[in-house]
Amino acid sequence: MISLENVGAIVTGSSRGIGKATALRLAQDGFKVTVNYSRDEEGAQETKKTVEDHGGSAIVVRADVTKPDEVAEMVERTAEEFGDIGVLVNNAGFSKHATIDKLSHDEWQKGLDVNLTGSFNCAKAVAPKMKDLGWGRIVNISSLRAMTGSDHGSHYASSKAGILGLTKSLALELAPEVTVNAVSPGYTRTPMTKDSLEEKEEQIAAKIPLGRVAESPEIAGVVSFLVSHDGSYVTGETINANGGIYMR
Numbered sequence: 001m002i003s004l005e006n007v008g009a010i011v012t013g014s015s016r017g018i019g020k021a022t023a024l025r026l027a028q029d030g031f032k033v034t035v036n037y038s039r040d041e042e043g044a045q046e047t048k049k050t051v052e053d054h055g056g057s058a059i060v061v062r063a064d065v066t067k068p069d070e071v072a073e074m075v076e077r078t079a080e081e082f083g084d085i086g087v088l089v090n091n092a093g094f095s096k097h098a099t100i101d102k103l104s105h106d107e108w109q110k111g112l113d114v115n116l117t118g119s120f121n122c123a124k125a126v127a128p129k130m131k132d133l134g135w136g137r138i139v140n141i142s143s144l145r146a147m148t149g150s151d152h153g154s155h156y157a158s159s160k161a162g163i164l165g166l167t168k169s170l171a172l173e174l175a176p177e178v179t180v181n182a183v184s185p186g187y188t189r190t191p192m193t194k195d196s197l198e199e200k201e202e203q204i205a206a207k208i209p210l211g212r213v214a215e216s217p218e219i220a221g222v223v224s225f226l227v228s229h230d231g232s233y234v235t236g237e238t239i240n241a242n243g244g245i246y247m248r
């Protein structure tokens, strides 16, 4: 069994929110973490510091996940720094609150580019490294909206549903060395949801059997399970971490 200590893990979009919590959790699990961002350098440096304050090690690498050349450089940088790359968490995400009449073509395309094509770009770049290592874990962050749709984000729901198809396809293609799974969070407290939670957290919580929104470390914990040895026989699956909202 491979030792997970000191294997490199790339967490895209880890300058804040779920990505930041995931970077910290994977570092606590023993991985060496690449903290990725595209614009929020200050946030990414803060994530690195948080990891280091908890005794972990991390590097910060800027790369826009929609750009294959920047993704390739991030992967090379990670390999140079850590040697092996065993984990990729495709977490970077874009969302805009807009119905179809207000959503521009560019915003539609950006949703697909960041959320879906970005995940493809990163998986394509790391897969050969994982195959060489003979072990790998890819976790794609989808969303509750992949299953329910959204009345204010068709770009978002469509890209997140696409991620589930990508997850199953890559799980088939990259087996047996690499497992590929998705995590579909429900409402989670992050900068992305700050405005809507400020406006209506109580109404949202009332719809959730667990009676509250998730905190980012609760999503990071699900990712941690999937990349751990305990998750070794799970591939092509989606774990819904949504407080049981489906049952309402």
Ligand SMILES: NC(=O)c1ccc[n+]([C@@H]2O[C@H](COP(=O)([O-])OP(=O)(O)OC[C@H]3O[C@@H](n4cnc5c(N)ncnc54)[C@H](OP(=O)(O)O)[C@@H]3O)[C@@H](O)[C@H]2O)c1
Pocket (backbone or CB within 6 Å): 012, 013, 014, 015, 016, 017, 018, 019, 036, 037, 038, 039, 040, 041, 063, 064, 065, 066, 090, 091, 092, 093, 094, 095, 114, 118, 141, 142, 143, 144, 184, 185, 186, 187, 188, 189, 190, 191, 192, 193
């Ligand atoms: N919060 C929720 O309730 C919820 C629910 C379901 C699913 N999710 C999913 O969970 C993931 C994280 O969400 P969050 O709420 O933590 O979001 P967030 O607070 O908005 O953070 C998004 C992260 O993605 C990065 N990012 C955006 N575009 C990027 C690009 N082109 N290249 C690289 N990084 C990029 C951002 O960094 P920069 O600004 O530096 O680019 C940031 O670190 C997303 O995929 C989201 O769709 C969230």
